[in-house]
Amino acid sequence: MNYDEFASSGLSRPRNRQLRTEAQIMQDWGGAEEIAVSIVLVSFNQESYIEDALAGVLSQKTSFPFEIILHDDASTDGTREILEKYALEYPEIIIPVLRTVNIFSKGGAPFWEGMKNARGKYVAICEGDDFWIDDGKLAKQYRFMEDNSGAAFCCHNASVHYVGTGEVKDFNTKLSSGYYSTRDLVLRKWFIPTASLFFRREIANRRIPAWYGQVRSQDLALEIVLSLEGDLWYQNEKSSVYRKNAIGSLSAKKEVPWAHLHLRIDLFKKLRGEFPYMKRYLIWIDILITNLKIAYSRILTNMNNNG
Known part of the structure; x- marks a missing residue:
C-alpha cells in the first residue's frame, strides 16, 4: 500500500485503524517464542504524532515474533503518558525505555541506547514523528534478509508529508529497486528514509x-x-511516511545555510579515521569532503559579497 492508497482508504492517520489485541497479534506467530525482529521506536516531545507511529508498528502482520522497544528521551509533553498506556495494553510485545534525563542533549544516541535492549536477529527503526503504512513491511523485509545472507540491510521508498501545507511527495522519484553500495551512500543525495531501515x-x-x-x-x-559489511538492497515501494517539518524535528529547525555541510564534513572525517584500511572508501570520502568544503566556501563568499 502506498500513501495514495492509504489516504483514499479513509484512514488518513494510522491511529484511526482498529488495532488488534496483543493476543490476536501473537496468535499469528504459531507458538514461536524467539524474537525475530526488534522494532526500535524513538521519541521526544512527539505527542501529536506518536500514536500514528505506534499504530503503524502494531499493525504489522507476521508469522514470527517481534518486539517493540519504546525509547523516549525524557519528553516533557504528553508523549510519555501515551507510551505508558500502550505498554500496559501490550505488555508481552512492548518494552518501554522511558528516560528521565535527555541523553541526546548530552551527546548520547537515543536509537543506540534503545537498541541495547533488542533481542531480535534483525532490527527495524521508526522515529516517533514518522509512521509505517504497509502492514506487510516487516514480513517482506524479513523474508528478503533471510533469503539473501549477503545483505547487511534493506530499505524502501517513502512518501514525504509536509506538515503545515499537507503536501505529499515521493521521497525518491528516480531510484529503481536494486543493490546499492557505500559509494552511493557517500556520493548520492540522501536516499534512505530512516523509517525504512531493516538490518x-x-x-x-x-x-x-x-x-x-x-x-x-x-x-x-x-x-x-x-x-561496509554487506549488501544494501533498496525496494522502490512507499511503505512508510516521513513527516517533513514536524514539530520538534531536525527538519523543522531553521539553521544557517552551511550548517548541514559542516556537519557532513565532520561525519565523513570521523568515518575516514575509523576505517583507514579501506582505501577505496577513503577516496570517495575525500572527494566528498573536498566538494563539501568548496560548497561551504562559496556560501561564505556569497554572504560576504551580499554583506
Missing part, C-alpha cells in the same frame, strides 16, 4: 563506532557502517 543486529553491535553519538547524521553513519 542485522549482529553487524551493528560489532561495528558501530564509539563516536556514534557525537555526530548529527546518525542514520547516515549507521547506513555507511552497515554497508
Whole structure:
C-alpha cells in the first residue's frame, strides 16, 4: 500500500485503524517464542504524532515474533503518558525505555541506547514523528534478509508529508529497486528514509563506532557502517511516511545555510579515521569532503559579497 492508497482508504492517520489485541497479534506467530525482529521506536516531545507511529508498528502482520522497544528521551509533553498506556495494553510485545534525563542533549544516541535492549536477529527503526503504512513491511523485509545472507540491510521508498501545507511527495522519484553500495551512500543525495531501515543486529553491535553519538547524521553513519559489511538492497515501494517539518524535528529547525555541510564534513572525517584500511572508501570520502568544503566556501563568499 502506498500513501495514495492509504489516504483514499479513509484512514488518513494510522491511529484511526482498529488495532488488534496483543493476543490476536501473537496468535499469528504459531507458538514461536524467539524474537525475530526488534522494532526500535524513538521519541521526544512527539505527542501529536506518536500514536500514528505506534499504530503503524502494531499493525504489522507476521508469522514470527517481534518486539517493540519504546525509547523516549525524557519528553516533557504528553508523549510519555501515551507510551505508558500502550505498554500496559501490550505488555508481552512492548518494552518501554522511558528516560528521565535527555541523553541526546548530552551527546548520547537515543536509537543506540534503545537498541541495547533488542533481542531480535534483525532490527527495524521508526522515529516517533514518522509512521509505517504497509502492514506487510516487516514480513517482506524479513523474508528478503533471510533469503539473501549477503545483505547487511534493506530499505524502501517513502512518501514525504509536509506538515503545515499537507503536501505529499515521493521521497525518491528516480531510484529503481536494486543493490546499492557505500559509494552511493557517500556520493548520492540522501536516499534512505530512516523509517525504512531493516538490518542485522549482529553487524551493528560489532561495528558501530564509539563516536556514534557525537555526530548529527546518525542514520547516515549507521547506513555507511552497515554497508561496509554487506549488501544494501533498496525496494522502490512507499511503505512508510516521513513527516517533513514536524514539530520538534531536525527538519523543522531553521539553521544557517552551511550548517548541514559542516556537519557532513565532520561525519565523513570521523568515518575516514575509523576505517583507514579501506582505501577505496577513503577516496570517495575525500572527494566528498573536498566538494563539501568548496560548497561551504562559496556560501561564505556569497554572504560576504551580499554583506
